[in-house]
Amino acid sequence: MSIVDAIRADAAGLLQTGRAKLVLGYRNRQGRRAPILLADAAGADQLVYDAECRQNLAAYLRKPEVRQQFPVAVVAGPPVMRSLVMLSAESQIPAGAVTVLAVGENEYHGALDLAATAQLLREKYADPAPDEELLRRVREVAAMSEEERAAFWTEQFSKCTRCHACRSACPGCYCQWCISKRNVPQWISTADLSHGTFAWNITRAFHHAGRCTLCGACEAACPQGLPLMLLNACVAECVEKEFGHRTGYDLEEKPLIGSWRPEDDDGFVR
Amino acid sequence: MKLLRADRLAELAAALAARGYRVIAPIRQGRIVRLAEWRPGAAIETAGISANSVKDFLFPRSEIIDRYSLNGGDFVQKEVTPEAIKTVALAVRPCDAGSVSVLDTVFNWDSNDAFYNARREACTVVSLACVRADEHCFCTSVGGSPGSSEGADAVLRAAGGGEQLIFEPLTPKGRALAEAAGGALAEGEAAADPVAEIPLRFDIKAVRDWLAGNFESPLWQEFASACLGCGACAYACPSCHCFDMQDESNRKESVRYRNWDSCGLALFTLHTSGHNPRSTQTARWRQRVMHKLSYIPQRFNLTACMGCGRCSRLCPNGLAISETCEKIARLCKANHEGGTP
Amino acid sequence: MNIYKPVVMRLLEAREEAPDVRTFRLEFLDAAARSDFFSRYRVGQFGLYGVPGAGESTFCVASPPTRQEYIECTFRKNGRVTQALQDREAGQCITFRGPYGNCFPMDSWRGKDILFVAGGIALPPVRSVIWNVLDRRSDFGAVTIVYGARTAADLVYKDELEQWGARPDVNLMLTVDPGGQTPEWKGKVDFVPNLLKALPAAANSVAVVCGPPIMIKLSLPVLRERGFSTADIYTTLENRMKCGVGKCGRCNVGPMYVCKDGPVFTAKQLETLPQADM
Numbered sequence: 085m086s087i088v089d090a091i092r093a094d095a096a097g098l099l100q101t102g103r104a105k106l107v108l109g110y111r112n113r114q115g116r117r118a119p120i121l122l123a124d125a126a127g128a129d130q131l132v133y134d135a136e137c138r139q140n141l142a143a144y145l146r147k148p149e150v151r152q153q154f155p156v157a158v159v160a161g162p163p164v165m166r167s168l169v170m171l172s173a174e175s176q177i178p179a180g181a182v183t184v185l186a187v188g189e190n191e192y193h194g195a196l197d198l199a200a201t202a203q204l205l206r207e208k209y210a211d212p213a214p215d216e217e218l219l220r221r222v223r224e225v226a227a228m229s230e231e232e233r234a235a236f237w238t239e240q241f242s243k244c245t246r247c248h249a250c251r252s253a254c255p256g257c258y259c260q261w262c263i264s265k266r267n268v269p270q271w272i273s274t275a276d277l278s279h280g281t282f283a284w285n286i287t288r289a290f291h292h293a294g295r296c297t298l299c300g301a302c303e304a305a306c307p308q309g310l311p312l313m314l315l316n317a318c319v320a321e322c323v324e325k326e327f328g329h330r331t332g333y334d335l336e337e338k339p340l341i342g343s344w345r346p347e348d349d350d351g352f353v354r
Numbered sequence: 355m356k357l358l359r360a361d362r363l364a365e366l367a368a369a370l371a372a373r374g375y376r377v378i379a380p381i382r383q384g385r386i387v388r389l390a391e392w393r394p395g396a397a398i399e400t401a402g403i404s405a406n407s408v409k410d411f412l413f414p415r416s417e418i419i420d421r422y423s424l425n426g427g428d429f430v431q432k433e434v435t436p437e438a439i440k441t442v443a444l445a446v447r448p449c450d451a452g453s454v455s456v457l458d459t460v461f462n463w464d465s466n467d468a469f470y471n472a473r474r475e476a477c478t479v480v481s482l483a484c485v486r487a488d489e490h491c492f493c494t495s496v497g498g499s500p501g502s503s504e505g506a507d508a509v510l511r512a513a514g515g516g517e518q519l520i521f522e523p524l525t526p527k528g529r530a531l532a533e534a535a536g537g538a539l540a541e542g543e544a545a546a547d548p549v550a551e552i553p554l555r556f557d558i559k560a561v562r563d564w565l566a567g568n569f570e571s572p573l574w575q576e577f578a579s580a581c582l583g584c585g586a587c588a589y590a591c592p593s594c595h596c597f598d599m600q601d602e603s604n605r606k607e608s609v610r611y612r613n614w615d616s617c618g619l620a621l622f623t624l625h626t627s628g629h630n631p632r633s634t635q636t637a638r639w640r641q642r643v644m645h646k647l648s649y650i651p652q653r654f655n656l657t658a659c660m661g662c663g664r665c666s667r668l669c670p671n672g673l674a675i676s677e678t679c680e681k682i683a684r685l686c687k688a689n690h691e692g693g694t695p
Numbered sequence: 696m697n698i699y700k701p702v703v704m705r706l707l708e709a710r711e712e713a714p715d716v717r718t719f720r721l722e723f724l725d726a727a728a729r730s731d732f733f734s735r736y737r738v739g740q741f742g743l744y745g746v747p748g749a750g751e752s753t754f755c756v757a758s759p760p761t762r763q764e765y766i767e768c769t770f771r772k773n774g775r776v777t778q779a780l781q782d783r784e785a786g787q788c789i790t791f792r793g794p795y796g797n798c799f800p801m802d803s804w805r806g807k808d809i810l811f812v813a814g815g816i817a818l819p820p821v822r823s824v825i826w827n828v829l830d831r832r833s834d835f836g837a838v839t840i841v842y843g844a845r846t847a848a849d850l851v852y853k854d855e856l857e858q859w860g861a862r863p864d865v866n867l868m869l870t871v872d873p874g875g876q877t878p879e880w881k882g883k884v885d886f887v888p889n890l891l892k893a894l895p896a897a898a899n900s901v902a903v904v905c906g907p908p909i910m911i912k913l914s915l916p917v918l919r920e921r922g923f924s925t926a927d928i929y930t931t932l933e934n935r936m937k938c939g940v941g942k943c944g945r946c947n948v949g950p951m952y953v954c955k956d957g958p959v960f961t962a963k964q965l966e967t968l969p970q971a972d973m
Contacts, residue, residue: 267750267774267775268774268775268778
């Protein structure tokens with residue numbers, strides 16, 4: 085049975101038996117892949133899966149219309165699985181609310197609960213193959229002087245129209261009142277001048293330090309082609325180096341920027 | 355008639371720039387083609403459609419509409435002069451040119467928006483008729499066409515199998531541009547190449563009839579289910595025009611920005627009391643479709659969707675005005691033919 | 696001409712009406728601005744009141760065009776702009792844009808009985824009409840005012856309520872929600888819609904109804920039952936607004952812009968609008 089057939093069969097089965105009231109998966113749309121939220125088993129034959137599936141379906145778990153339908157099932161590759169584990173660790177997913185239709189590099193691992201998903205990730209997907217091209221660009225940025233780096237990122241962010249497609253696409257962005265929308269005080273300028281676009285993009289990247297699974301959904305969503313994966317990878321590189329932290333493998337993990345360990349480096353305290 | 359070689363479009367741009375025009379044209383920037391300020395050496399992309407629209411230059415993403423200097427609890431109003439840079443929007447798609455008519459109406463019905471009008475008056479729109487279209491284009495379904503001259507001061511049309519471009523001025527601004535172009539345009543005769551054939555994707559009349567009577571339909575939840583409420587579609591859309599006004603200040607001065615906004619964003623209608631009339635994404639997607647295809651047509655007798663297909667190309671989650679309309683039209687057809695939708 | 700450019704007004708006086716609710720009395724700094732405003736102002740219209748650096752907020756003009764030395768507005772402190780406004784002291788300035796919107800068609804009410812129904816912080820838009828009616832008292836028939844709030848402390852314009860109640864040509868009924876009364880409270884204790892049931896049948900009357908959505912929802916059937924036609928029941932819609940001139944799209948409901956086609960609507964007109972968007 086092909087991976088896609090197996091996904092379809094499991095999705096239909098979960099919907100038919102009521103073990104899921106909604107299946108979040110991918111469908112074909114004009115040559116590309118788009119999310120589909122299925123409530124009816126008869127629609128399961130629309131489900132597809134391949135490397136072109138770039139949306140992170142875990143982002144839908146913040147939608148009230150989806151939460152009202154718990155339990156749900158989510159078609160997930162390793163980055164999405166890690167996002168689901170991360171969300172659970174951050175108390176965003178009630179127990180039993182999500183079944184994962186776990187798809188690996190070349191195999192389908194079946195319908196798993198989150199505990200089994202975390203275990204699968206630890207056993208089989210703990211060391212994702214690095215994206216060499218991305219790493220090269222990260223090193224290129226790291227080698228810049230501070231001025232060059234500031235100029236580089238200012239130039240990149242100048243194309244940002246503050247549409248917030250990146251935020252919508254990201255499962256980690258579930259704040260009901262995003263900091264960019266707060267106006268008492270106005271933390272981040274709403275204008276498209278550099279102090280607004282720079283602050284927004286950098287703040288968002290920092291808010292995802294240690295939470296980002298480098299799924300790529302944000303960059304895929306950005307209509308202006310901002311190199312968001314490069315930004316996230318630069319942050320992830322720092323997180324890896326300083327804290328050795330990778331999110332999404334442990335349901336009990338503590339969030340990086342929300343917790344402290346005695347062995348954390350405090351050399352920056354002067 | 356005026357002609358130029360298709361591979362010499364950049365020379366036309368250079369001639370216009372030399373005569374004081376800021377030239378905006380479709381330029382490739384990495385993996386995106388964007389309408390941006392042309393600089394010598396930049397190639398103008400005549401195939402495809404830019405990610406952004408000509409709206410950016412008439413109604414920019416952010417602009418300052420009021421300014422104050424502050425001194426403790428006192429303030430002094432400052433003058434804000436609407437920006438008016440002599441501009442030519444060169445080789446934009448006809449759907450973009452057509453959207454200017456929608457923006458003209460919105461910004462001038464009942465009262466005149468000086469900021470929009472200053473840019474509008476200073477801008478000459480030169481559209482380039484489409485000889486090709488992609489699967490996202492649907493201008494013909496909303497009353498447009500790939501060869502339309504609506505909203506344009508001048509139109510470029512491919513001729514001689516794409517080797518030539520015919521330049522046809524339509525308005526005084528277009529004629530002034532032709533004159534400024536000088537030797538970049540030659541005299542000659544050519545027959546325009548056929549424009550793209552864009553099949554109708556849906557019956558707009560059937561869709562509008564359905565919209566008028568189905569505000570409460572449970573189908574809206576299905577249409578909107580994959581929408582995550584970003585502003586990508588509205589911001590890229592050439593005719594979307596909703597905006598926010600926002601003050602920002604330091605101790606010495608404050609500015610009032612007029613920023614793009616979208617009815618698809620969650621906080622658009624949120625009252626300070628916490629009540630939100632459109633509190634679900636379903637309600638917000640419905641508003642988007644209704645405003646463009648039902649309410650604005652009712653009120654102003656024009657369709658506020660050009661069928662440019664940007665929403666369809668850019669939505670990360672596969673939504674589009676066309677997608678919803680196609681679903682509605684299929685439903686109407688099935689009902690009409692007595693089948694189950 | 697910049698349609699978004701406000702004029703400057705001076706705060707003459709700020710009165711505390713209820714917890715966090717204040718009435719501002721404002722005068723135009725510029726005589727030309729004042730005469731321009733009063734040449735156009737009709738009761739029911741609203742303005743955008745602002746503090747540079749904080750922004751603008753939308754309130755009705757709570758005083759009538761029959762009084763031209765000042766305008767008033769009444770608002771609750773709720774967010775960034777209303778906080779900045781309430782931080783203003785007498786003598787300081789704010790910005791103002793208006794008058795915007797449509798108005799109550801008071802000329803068509805000549806000779807009719809008028810019923811005013813208001814709840815809580817929604818008395819201000821009704822108050823401008825009440826003052827206008829009282830300033831032209833002989834133009835109208837019987838005047839009845841039914842006003843309630845959650846608690847006695849939440850009633851606004853307390854001094855004026857006393858004045859209205861003391862007038863022989865006004866029938867005033869004040870009420871608080873059950874549990875909202877104090878030992879000194881002398882008015883009724885009931886929800887506003889219930890008080891409407893005791894009113895006489897309507898004949899040659901119009902009703903002006905403003906209040907929280909639930910109050911309106913429950914009052915309309917009672918009024919219809921009392922004989923008011925939906926074309927004779929007037930209310931004001933409140934929407935989040937920014938431009939106030941029908942361009943920014945925020946107050947769009949159905950084909951209407953509340954800032955241009957409203958804020959005054961009849962119940963009959965409201966029936967044509969999508970209820971779910973209100």
